[in-house]
Amino acid sequence: MTSEQATAKTAGQTPSKQGRRLPPEVSILLVLIGIALIYEVLGWIFVGQSFLMNQQRLTIIILQVSVIGIIAVGVTQVIITGGIDLSSGSVVGMTAMIAASFAQASTWARPVYPSLTDLPFIIPLIVGLGIGLLAGIVNGALIAQTKIPPFIATLGMMVSARGVAKWYTKGSPVSGLTDQFNFIGTGIWPVVVFLVVAFIFHIALRYTRYGKFTYAIGANVQAARVSGINVERHLIKVYAIAGVLAGLAGIVTAARAQTAQSGMGVTYELDAIAAAVIGGTSLTGGVGRITGTVIGAIILGVMISGFTFLRVDAYYQEIIKGVIIVAAVVVDVYRQKKRKV
Amino acid sequence: MAVSPTTMAAVRASGAVPKAEYLLNVENIRKEFPGVLALDDVSFRLKRGTVHALMGENGAGKSTLMKILAGIYVPDQGEVFLKGLPIRLKSPLDALENGIAMIHQELNLMPFMTVAENIWIRREPKNMFGFVDHGKMFEMTADLFTRLNIALDPESQVRDLSVANRQMVEIAKAVSYESDVLIMDEPTSALTEREVAHLFEIIRNLRSQGIGIVYITHKMNELFEIADEFSVFRDGRYIGTHASTDVTRDDIIKMMVGREITQMFPKEIVPIGDVVLSVKDLVLKGVFSGVSFDVRAGEILGIAGLVGSGRSNVAETIFGVTPATSGSITINGKSVAMSSPNQAIQHGMAFITEDRKETGCLLILDVLENMQIAVLQDRFVKFGFVAEKEISAACKVMSDKLRVKTPNLQERVENLSGGNQQKVLIGRWLLTNPKILILDEPTRGIDVGAKAEIHRLVSELAKQGVAVIMISSEMPEVLGMSDRIMVMHEGRVTGFLDRDEATQVKVMELASK
Numbered sequence: 008m009t010s011e012q013a014t015a016k017t018a019g020q021t022p023s024k025q026g027r028r029l030p031p032e033v034s035i036l037l038v039l040i041g042i043a044l045i046y047e048v049l050g051w052i053f054v055g056q057s058f059l060m061n062q063q064r065l066t067i068i069i070l071q072v073s074v075i076g077i078i079a080v081g082v083t084q085v086i087i088t089g090g091i092d093l094s095s096g097s098v099v100g101m102t103a104m105i106a107a108s109f110a111q112a113s114t115w116a117r118p119v120y121p122s123l124t125d126l127p128f129i130i131p132l133i134v135g136l137g138i139g140l141l142a143g144i145v146n147g148a149l150i151a152q153t154k155i156p157p158f159i160a161t162l163g164m165m166v167s168a169r170g171v172a173k174w175y176t177k178g179s180p181v182s183g184l185t186d187q188f189n190f191i192g193t194g195i196w197p198v199v200v201f202l203v204v205a206f207i208f209h210i211a212l213r214y215t216r217y218g219k220f221t222y223a224i225g226a227n228v229q230a231a232r233v234s235g236i237n238v239e240r241h242l243i244k245v246y247a248i249a250g251v252l253a254g255l256a257g258i259v260t261a262a263r264a265q266t267a268q269s270g271m272g273v274t275y276e277l278d279a280i281a282a283a284v285i286g287g288t289s290l291t292g293g294v295g296r297i298t299g300t301v302i303g304a305i306i307l308g309v310m311i312s313g314f315t316f317l318r319v320d321a322y323y324q325e326i327i328k329g330v331i332i333v334a335a336v337v338v339d340v341y342r343q344k345k346r347k348v
Numbered sequence: 349m350a351v352s353p354t355t356m357a358a359v360r361a362s363g364a365v366p367k368a369e370y371l372l373n374v375e376n377i378r379k380e381f382p383g384v385l386a387l388d389d390v391s392f393r394l395k396r397g398t399v400h401a402l403m404g405e406n407g408a409g410k411s412t413l414m415k416i417l418a419g420i421y422v423p424d425q426g427e428v429f430l431k432g433l434p435i436r437l438k439s440p441l442d443a444l445e446n447g448i449a450m451i452h453q454e455l456n457l458m459p460f461m462t463v464a465e466n467i468w469i470r471r472e473p474k475n476m477f478g479f480v481d482h483g484k485m486f487e488m489t490a491d492l493f494t495r496l497n498i499a500l501d502p503e504s505q506v507r508d509l510s511v512a513n514r515q516m517v518e519i520a521k522a523v524s525y526e527s528d529v530l531i532m533d534e535p536t537s538a539l540t541e542r543e544v545a546h547l548f549e550i551i552r553n554l555r556s557q558g559i560g561i562v563y564i565t566h567k568m569n570e571l572f573e574i575a576d577e578f579s580v581f582r583d584g585r586y587i588g589t590h591a592s593t594d595v596t597r598d599d600i601i602k603m604m605v606g607r608e609i610t611q612m613f614p615k616e617i618v619p620i621g622d623v624v625l626s627v628k629d630l631v632l633k634g635v636f637s638g639v640s641f642d643v644r645a646g647e648i649l650g651i652a653g654l655v656g657s658g659r660s661n662v663a664e665t666i667f668g669v670t671p672a673t674s675g676s677i678t679i680n681g682k683s684v685a686m687s688s689p690n691q692a693i694q695h696g697m698a699f700i701t702e703d704r705k706e707t708g709c710l711l712i713l714d715v716l717e718n719m720q721i722a723v724l725q726d727r728f729v730k731f732g733f734v735a736e737k738e739i740s741a742a743c744k745v746m747s748d749k750l751r752v753k754t755p756n757l758q759e760r761v762e763n764l765s766g767g768n769q770q771k772v773l774i775g776r777w778l779l780t781n782p783k784i785l786i787l788d789e790p791t792r793g794i795d796v797g798a799k800a801e802i803h804r805l806v807s808e809l810a811k812q813g814v815a816v817i818m819i820s821s822e823m824p825e826v827l828g829m830s831d832r833i834m835v836m837h838e839g840r841v842t843g844f845l846d847r848d849e850a851t852q853v854k855v856m857e858l859a860s861k
Contacts, residue, residue, distance in 0.1 A: 215732045216724050223721050226710035233669060233707050234722040234776070235693040293712045 031287045035302045042306060046313040058316055066195075072308035073201035074099075074263075076301060077256040078279040079286075080208050081249030083300045086283055087212075088245050089225045089292025090150065090157035094164035095253040095279055098142045099272025100172040102257030106135030107181040107188075107267035115183025119176060128187040135258040136251050142168055143250015147243035165276065172269040182266040192262030200259060204252060209297040221245060225292030281332040282307050289339050307331075370429075371396045371560040372417070372448070372529050377426035379412055386412040387423070390586040392579055394529065394560040399551060401563045401575035401592070404604055405823065405856075408581040410564050414531050417562070418450035419443030431528070449522030450531040457514055459507035464489040466506055467521045492520050496550055512543035519550060523559075530554065531562045536570060537656065548574050566654050566860055568597050580604055598853070605823060605852035615807050615829050621645030623681075624815040625784050627666060630675035635661045636839035639675070643784065643815040648806065650830030651819040652855050658839040659819045660702050663786050666817075667699040668692045679784070693725055695784075698777035702788035702819070704766065708773045711762040715754050718761050718772050719743040723779040746775040751801065767798025774805065785809060788819045803829060823852050837861050 043059060050058040058064070078095045085092045108119035110131035118124050142164055149160040190196065212218035220241050223231040232238050256275070261267040286303025288295030310331065314324045372394040379387040387409045394400050402410045415421045417428065419437035427434050430446055437443045443450070457466050464485045465472075473488065475481040489502035498516045506514060515535060522530050532551075536544045551561060551574060563575060571578055571592055580587040580603040587603050623642045630639040636658035643649045651659045665672045668686040677686050679695050686692055692699070701707040710718050720728070720739050728739040743757055750771045754764055761769055770790065777785065787806065791799040806829065810816050820826045826833055833845045835858035842858040 214734060214736065216729045216734055217732060219717065219721065219724055219734060222713060222717065223710055226713045227707075229707040230710055231721070233667070233689050233699060233701055235688075235690040235725045236721070237688065237690055293710070 032296065032298045032302060035285070035287055035299055035306070039302055039306050039309065042309055042313070046309070046316065049313075049317055053317060058313065064312060064316065068305070068308045068312045069198050070195075070263075071311070072304045073197040074256050074260055075275060075278045075282055075307065076201045076304040077204050077259065078253050078275055079282040079300050079304050080204050080297055081252035082276070082279040083283040083286070083288050083295050083297060084208065084212065084221060084245050085157070085249045086280070086288045086290060087221050087225045087292060087295045088242060089228065090242070090246070091161065091280065091290075092146065092246065092249050092253075093158065093161040093276050094142060094146060094168055095249065095256070096272040096275035096277070097165045097168035097172065098139055098250060098253035099257040099260055099275055100269055101142070101168040101175075102135045102138045102254040103261040103267040103271045104172045104175045104181055104269055105138050106131040106254075106258050107184055107261045108175070109134050110184045110188035110261075111181065112183050112185045118183065119181060125185060128185070128190070131188055132258060136254045139250045139252070139254020139257065140247055141250070142253070143247040144243060146250065147246030150246065151239035151242040169269070169273075172271075175269070178269060180266050180268045181261075184261070184265055184267075189262050189265045192259055192265070197259050197263060200255065204255070205297050205301050208248075212297060217241075217244070222293055225294070227293075277332070278307060279304075281328075281335065284332065284339060285335045287339075289342075290336065369432075370394060371431060372562075373429035373432070374413070374417070375427045375429070377413065377416060377423045377428075379416065379421060379423050386584050387416075388584045390426075390581070390584070392586065393589070394562060395577070396560055397555050397558045398576040399555055399561045399563050399574050401565055401571050401578035402581065403565070403571065403578055403600060404581035405821075408604070409584040410581055411533070412584075413581070414450065414533060414562065414564060417443065417448055417529070418531060419448070444525050444527070447526065447528040448531065449525055449527040449529070450533070451515065451518045451522060451535060452533055457506045457517060460505065462503050462505055463500060463509070463517050464502040466517060467492070467502075467524055488524075489520075492524055496520055496523060497553065498550070510543075511538040512540070512547070515539070515547065516550070519554075523554065527559065529560050529562065531564075533564045534566065535563075536565070536567070544570075568600065568860055571600070601853050601856045605856055615648070615803075616811060618646045618811045620647045620831065621813060624679065625666075625817075626678040628676045628678070630662065630665060630677070631673045632661055632665050632670060633673040636665075636836070639836075639841055641834055641841070641844070643817055645783075645813045645815050646810050647831045648810050648816040648818055648829055650826040650833040651817065651836060652821075652823070652826045652833055653836035653859050655821065656838075657836040657859065659836050660788050661839075662836070663699065663788050663817065663819060666692070667697060667786060669699075690725065693722065693780060696780075696782055697784045697786065698722075698780055698782035699786045700770075700773055700777060700788060700790060702792070704769055704773065704793075709761050709769050712760060714758045714760055715747065715752065715764075715772055716740060716743050716757040719746060719757075719775045719779065722776050725780075727780075742779060743775070746779055747772070750775050750778075750805070765798075767794040767802075770794055770798070770802065774802070778809075782814060784815045784817070786817045786819075789821060790818065791820075791822070791825060823855065826855065827852065835859050 046058040050056055078099070082092050082095060109123060109126055110128070111118040111124050113124040115124070146161050146164050149155060150157050191200070212221065220231070220236050223234065223236060224238055224241060228238060257272065260271050282304035283295065283300045284290065284303070285306055286295070286299030286301070288300060310328070311324060314327070370393045374390065374392040377387050377390045390409065390413060392413065402413070404410050412421065416423050419440045419442045422438060428437065429435070430448070435446055437446065440450070467489055468485050472480040473484040486502045493500055493502070496519070498520060500513055500516060506517065509517065535547060539547065555561060565571060575592045577589060578592050578600070579589040580600065582604060621644055624645050625643045628640050631637040639662055641649065651662070653659045661670065664670045666677060666686065668688045668691050671687045676683055678684065684691070684695055689699070705711065710721065720743055724734065728735045728742070740757065747754065747757065752771045752775065753768050761772055764772065790806070791802055794802070806816060806818065818826070818829060827850055830850070831847050833850050833855060835842050835845065835855055837859055842861045845854055
């Protein structure tokens with residue numbers, strides 16, 4: 008028997024042995040449910056109340072998750088191409104500051120632009136998304152044209168964008184925002200924005216040429232190039248989208264807080280990467296789904312909320328969060344290894 | 349009953365080395381890789397103070413044998429004797445300590461360290477405080493260079509040296525281990541004539557000191573110039589050993605290729621149409637130059653040549669992967685700029701690359717995703733959305749036609765065999781309805797059955813009027829499939845052979861010109 012026949016035979020056996028493979032999101036969802044149930048049990052034991060039967064808590068969780076989630080949708084796409092975006096947190100701070108400066112009410116005593124107050128919501132929105140887009144294009148162009156590692160390019164942007172955020176008002180916050188602007192941050196709106204963004208890019212990744220090319224580049228950039236994909240142009244697109252989404256997250260963050268500060272969004276990039284990785288996006292590229300990232304973001308939110316609920320010290324929370332992120336990557340590496348055998 | 353390196357060293361130091369007839373003696377070595385028998389019952393003997401050349405086509409087993417001698421591979425069967433004593437080499441370090449040093453084709457030096465540091469790495473002379481004694485190290489290096497007649501500054505950084513000088517450093521390093529056996533793998537491939545002359549001088553010097561040199565080469569003239577003896581290998585088998593004064597060039601070529609072409613190439617003779625692709629004076633600076641040829645509709649143009657002759661580079665340049673420095677590419681009479689694969693695809697070209705894993709397959713994605721990726725450039729897409737149903741149906745038809753053995757289109761490509769991966773890649777390009785198909789080593793690492801299927805398919809495409817360019821290292825494949833053969837050597841086209849006149853001997857002659 009030739010080796011090919013042997014391989015074909017084993018390949019033929021695989022599906023029958025495993026049955027129909029479940030989509031990877033199912034296992035992540037099970038993890039989420041598991042964590043929630045653990046908190047539920049621990050809640051009754053140590054705190055004497057339910058973790059889940061508390062609508063206010065659930066609302067807070069989902070609200071907290073939305074901003075990270077919006078960023079994570081962009082970061083997921085970047086990671087699928089085999090890259091990384093460390094700049095999103097700083098871009099949040101930068102766009103929050105700049106967008107807010109175009110959203111100040113005339114009633115506020117010291118607006119950044121005294122002649123540009125009470126503008127309609129569309130202006131700060133466009134400005135914010137535009138700033139994010141610009142940051143993303145710079146990231147993408149640097150990576151695609153100079154071939155420097157994404158880690159370095161976006162690290163540079165992370166430092167510089169934070170610098171812009173501080174320089175913009177010499178450190179002072181931008182307050183007195185219009186109700187129109189703040190509206191996007193009230194009630195359930197951040198969640199709506201998150202879910203709409205997630206839906207759009209879920210569709211884009213799964214059903215459009217943009218999505219197919221994104222996965223192809225992550226799976227094998229050389230092969231993608233030989234197959235006719237303009238890899239440079241595509242990478243710029245992907246980083247630009249990540250930038251726009253970070254900009255959107257900046258707007259939502261400022262609107263929620265009804266003020267903008269240069270320190271907004273610090274370490275959000277890490278939470279977003281964590282959400283993507285927990286959601287099954289592989290740091291080696293070519294693998295990942297938006298649905299997984301949404302669940303990943305919710306897992307992160309539930310974990311944090313659970314710690315607070317169980318009155319775990321804030322310091323422990325951070326320590327444990329770090330452990331979880333590393334664990335998610337270890338699981339990913341293990342998954343990749345197992346696949347190869 | 350292998351002897352440990354320390355024992356060997358002690359034996360050597362005592363001068364009590366048994367006066368074995370041969371310095372190195374390899375008996376009945378067998379080495380198998382998954383699916384390939386690389387060496388089959390091979391024996392080989394190296395005399396003291398001689399240069400012994402190893403000859404053979406690509407894949408004849410020379411490199412595998414060398415890697416066994418250098419401790420990189422462990423043989424499945426057989427024994428290696430050094431000066432009559434059996435040794436068992438488990439690592440390159442092992443080989444080095446036994447006095448066998450290999451100078452690799454791709455040099456293994458650390459570019460940011462000095463020449464002296466590179467030579468004495470791991471064995472640096474130390475001063476009384478345990479720090480590296482640089483003064484002494486440079487002295488030792490200078491002595492070594494004097495002995496070998498090498499004019500190099502021991503303190504210069506390796507990255508500043510030319511390839512030839514790096515090779516000198518490698519040789520000096522090997523000699524510094526007091527090696528008895530030196531293995532050189534095509535050492536002149538990147539050298540100028542003058543540098544080659546210097547290298548040969550050094551080799552003769554080493555030979556006169558009693559060192560045995562195993563010398564791999566594809567170049568006939570070198571064989572007659574430097575080698576005392578030579579051994580020929582073919583398809584993993586040892587063919588014979590002769591003194592280089594006893595034979596002619598033709599004798600050696602016959603020994604290298606002397607096999608019958610099997611009847612597995614179902615090449616049909618089809619009417620050949622107009623010129624589809626015409627390449628004129630194509631140059632890729634430093635890689636190849638002056639490449640000109642035409643390919644006609646229905647024609648299969650084979651490109652033969654040794655590995656490194658620039659065959660694959662020509663294909664990559666025509667396809668826009670590495671745009672040409674100068675020269676022109678004409679398709680159907682129109683001159684075209686070829687600066688990206690995307691442009692090549694727009695002009696009806698398809699390119700199945702040499703390395704399936706590196707530049708072909710999207711291994712972690714499934715069969716469907718792998719097949720559709722090239723055709724999505726301009727078909728099966730509406731408003732950015734992929735027409736899933738249509739493309740799936742088209743891929744299914746293609747995969748059935750090519751008889752890809754896969755449970756379904758959702759199977760990851762990495763789970764398929766090499767032959768089926770290759771079929772998926774062929775399917776990827778056939779979906780684009782190419783007018784020009786470039787195949788680089790289309791059947792490398794594929795078993796016989798799949799090979800024949802791929803050959804039949806290529807023949808069928810030519811019949812439909814596709815112009816085919818096929819690069820192959822397998823002589824029977826080139827001879828069996830091609831209407832015309834272009835032979836390359838060191839970045840130049842050395843000749844064209846028509847199907848009727850082409851023989852293995854003629855191709856080999858052109859390939860080693």
